[in-house]
Amino acid sequence: MTFRRGIPGLTGLLLATSLLTSCQSRPRADLVICNGAEPQTLDPALVSGQLEGRICSALYEGLTRRDARGKSVPAAAEKWEISPDGKIYTFHLRPDLRWSNGEPVTSHDYRFSWLRALQPSTASPYAEILFGIQNAEAFHQGKLPADSVGLETPDLQTLRVRLTHPLPYFPSLTSFTTYLPVHQATVEKYGDRWTQPNSWVGNGPYRLLDWKINDRVSLEKNPSYHSPKRAQLQRIDALAVTRASTAFNLYSTGQADLLLDKGLVPSLMLPQLRGRSDFHPGPLLATYFYRFNVTRPPFQDVRVRRAFALAIDKESIIEKITRGNEPVAQALTPRGIADYNPPEGLPYDPTTAQGLLKLAGFPQGKGFPRVSLLYNKSELNEQIAVEIQAQWKQVLGVEVELRNQEWATYLRSLDELDFDIARSSWVGDYDDPNTFLDCFVTGRGNNRTGWSDPTYDSLLNRALAEPNAARRLKLLAEAETILVTQAFPIIPLYHFVGCLMFDPNRWAGLYPNLLDEHPFSEISPR
């Protein structure tokens, strides 16, 4: 009896203890951001997502960094020289660089970090972004030793990088997450667990204060950072919130100050939000497109692919479904990259489409084999697929079956070319058309269409070797013309638009930009 009486008391005690330990009230951070899902890692060599990249750009500093408008500016490197052939970059580091533990940051740290990202055992998902460096690819494949990679450190403040080709965008590439430095002794001491708050060391304007799974990553001003004024907030909390309505509720009730992702703004509310002063939309360097499997009939025939591409009324998809004023995509590369004019692409042309299908042997779709359109499960993908299915039926008279798969299965189908048509999207990693066009070079892992065109490959190779920037962009535009007006392994549909939500009377240093870069160090209270 005594024991049974004790049960409620014990339960009460347990509950009270859990309440105290689990609900430790913390003072609100100076800036609370809804950042999207739980970060998968904060190790720059392993990061592949944007939401992790955002936090990393506050925790680590590359040779260059992005400013509030997404422009690349000097950071750890105060200046650099480029050899006349454009293939050797000599970066000079600032003399006052310090890790968060007080140790100096040297050129060796950058060399170590880049080699680490390339090392096969690191299994970096973005190792290929370093392949512009001489012998980097061969080292990654285990064919050459680390010493052969084109990275030299003549002194502690100088890093010399030899490239395989002149890459005019290389300085801006060094702000990319994979190029961020890590502290060698910490990585070697703690292994996979070095990014935990008690072991972490970094060199960014903020340092890692706390990281609670599925809850938040807390950052605080890094006192060892060379320009303390750049970090204007004492503490920043990046919340892990995946549901748009939850993020929006937190924002609306003042528990969060900033929504950093279009996915965190409920799409049904977009029309109402459009007129509000705290709603900040802007185009992104990202494209939603469909890809054909060109290894299978009937899409082996370019006339069929072209007919399918011409039969889509892209405007109507934006008006009826996405509703975010997204720009129609006629080319794969979005507009806005400096000095690059993507090809015009082809307009909606049902008559030509019907003619082409007839030429291919399927007048009014008669005798057309049953094909399927693959997409990963999401409401938006489904709505777009249903709309396009109806358009193809109406214009071409063909039946297209919809095939819905969950994410991991869908990715496997893409990799194994187990589809006829598949929805896809691509987000540019850096502001150069190469970030899009390189995907479709023969044999690339991201090609996923089976398409191969020697002219396209050679144009891209020539562009790589071309030291003159204008001529290089012209070659890339020629290649893209093949992609979107002649060969059609893909149909670009629309370019994404990003939405930021913040009160412009309270926060400065946030601007919608093509790369969707919003460094925490640029954000300050008004």
Place this chain on the structure above:
Amino acid sequence: MISFLLRRLLSSIPVALLVIVVCFLLVRLAPGSPFSSERALDPATQQMLESKYGLSGSLPEQSLRYLGNVLRGDLGDSLKFRGRTVLEIISQSLPRSLLLGSIAFLLALGLGVPLGAWAAARNGKTADKWLNGFALLTLSIPTFVLAPVAVLGFSFALPLLPPAGWGTPLQLVLPSICLALPFVGVCARLTRSGLLETIGADFIRTGRAKGVSEKTLILLHALRPAVLPLVAYAGPLAASILTGSLVIEEVFAIPGIGQFFVSGVMNRDVFLVSGVVLIYCLLLLFFNLIADWLTAILDPRIRLQS
């Protein structure tokens, strides 16, 4: 009694191990790789990762390796959250789900049982009908409707409570009520029907004839055997409510363990899924054991046997 508990606990171990091996195999057999992403991974890196995490070799080999690790207390590393062990993820997330779940569990029983008893005492009267209606309503409104409506009501229309988040006791109020409410209805109905059945029994009639007051009759004599079905239901309920709910955790941004059941499968994060399933399985076995034990205490006719 002690030998019964020990025997049951020992017989639970093979069940738990079988459950995680089946779970491991099911996730491994599902198409797709835990390491794939929209950006293609080169095959060498893929292979490297598979061997690093013990996912190379045939499926039986992998399962045996995993089982061996589990027996040594190593639940493996998460494949998606790099550098985190499954044990670490569970130890951070489970206490939050346990806290929220305990409050919801106590609410479900604390409200459901008295409401059921009250309705039974007023069998067929207006109060009973209202209560039945309420129970049906709480049962039939899905959580994904209830939770947003609660937020709309108590965070926006009446700005009394925070709409989401974790860290203060106030942030627990809405999620625990939303988690508990559907079960309040079930508990009330189970108590009511159990009581109605017992009230008609001979020993109650005898008690009444001997002049025992109605209140004592229901609370002291009838309630004890009447809650037996409820106790049987409360075992699995405790296990499921304590391991969190995907919808509640998502809507209220609760960093609990519930979402890993779904996201783990989606990501093919096989060790994480198997780990959370193991926790669920252990809680289920434990609470069923408690339920059996309580049943024997409540009803002396039932003997504990394994």
